[in-house]
Amino acid sequence: MDAFYASVEQMDNPFLRGKPIAVGGSDSRGVVAAASYEARKFGVRSAISGVLAKKNCPELIFVKPRFDRYKEISSKIQKIFHDYTDLVEPLSLDEAYLDVTVNKKGNPSATLLAAEIRQRIFKEVGLTASAGISINKFVAKIASDYNKPNGQKTVNPDEVISFLEALPIRKFHGVGKVTTEKMYQLGIFTGVELKNKSLEFLEKHFGKSGAYYYHVVRGIHNSEVKSNRTAKSVAAEHTFDVNLSSEIFMMEKLESIAAALEKRLKKYDVAGKTVTLKIKYSDFTQQTRSKTLPYFIADKVLILEIVKELLFQERMKDSVRLLGISVNNLNTEEKKFVVVQLKFDF
Incomplete structure (x- = not known):
């Protein structure tokens, strides 16, 4: 979906249409959850602070999020997907993979199906969507961002390699900001330069991720579209109104976060061996600390x-604005789809 949360707000409120809006909070603790395309022209994007967003765009209008409404719209879109295939893998409320190799319409053209699905979403829901079509999830994901908003791109089998070779490395799915900088330092700026590096070189510099980069730049990504994704972790976290500088106060907050996490673990009937503490400092740097046990736990006390x-x-390096707890290395082989709702103070 195109700027999903912001687009829903503009659809429901005609006053907001055509104006730069941000879904989130505008105060000193506020965070942007989504920005309209009008706002993005000014450098407003998700995850930046409300203060910075307002500085970038003085005319910005802030709107409080309505997650129940977003879920309602998302459900309507999911129903449209299932009219075409049952192999639908949701990534979030606004994004999903569809395997249409064999589809309910009997249409051999994934490109035509994508156009039809997008047209139905616009007609029945009132929002625009973009699509990427290709031989695997990795290439389709990249292609989906290519002609946004309200567009689509098909990368045919014989075009995959040349498409990836010419692609800027920062656009590779799975290559974040830190990894991008590291690749730049190693002389890797595009796919062709990544492809020229050996498996040994990439594993040396990027560890286990090296093999992933080595294969995807060659168009190899064998992950199937799974209608129920296997849960890898369950998490809960909280962004605070005021930065915390005392571990004692942090423990009080972590108790409520652990309680929320316990509810989610019980809801999905899972437990895990690895517990991870997530810490985001006042300067927005982030740190994680983990411990793996020889047994599974789901109880908040443990x-x-x-x-x-x-x-x-170890000692905190600064005051803390966010704390989170996650449990992974779960005890289930079943295919479970777990939605983690993060909590923000908007």
Whole structure:
């Protein structure tokens, strides 16, 4: 979907149409969850602070998020997807993979199907969507961003290699800002330069991710579209109104976060061996500390014991604006789809 949260707000409120809006909070603790395309022209984007967003765009209008409404719209879109295939893998409320190799319409053209689906979403929901079509999830994901908003791009089998070779490395799915900078330092700016590096070189500099980069730049990505994604972790986190500088106050907050996490673990009937504490400091730098146990846990008391150990593992380098706890290395082989709703103070 194109600027999903912001587009829903503009659809529901005619006054907001054509104007730069941000879904999120405008105060000193506020965070932008989504920005309209009018706002993006000024450098407003998701995850930046409301203060910075307002500085970039003085005319910016802030709107409080309505997640129940976004879920309602998302459900309508999902129903449209299932009219074409049952192999639908949701990534979030506004994005999904569809395998249409064999589809309910009997249409051999994924390109035509994508156009039809986008047209139906616009007609029945009132929002625009973009699509990427290709031989695997990796290339389709990249292609989906190519002609946004309200567009689509097909990368045919014989075009995949040349498409990836010419692609800027920062546009590779799975290559974040830090990795991009590291690749630049190694002389890797486009896919062709990444492709010229050996597997040994990439594993040396990027560890386990090296093999992933080595294969995807060659168009190899064998991940199937799964209608129910296997849960890899369950998490809960909270952004605070006021930065925390005392571990004692942090433990109080972590108790409520652990309680919320316990509810989610029980809801999905899972437990895990690895507990991770996430810390985001006032300067927005982030740190994670993890511990893996020889047994599975889901109880908040046991989780808190590990979290307390991780919290006092080393001194804080600054005041803290966000704390989170996640449990992974889960005890299920079943295919479960877990939606983690992050909590923000907007």
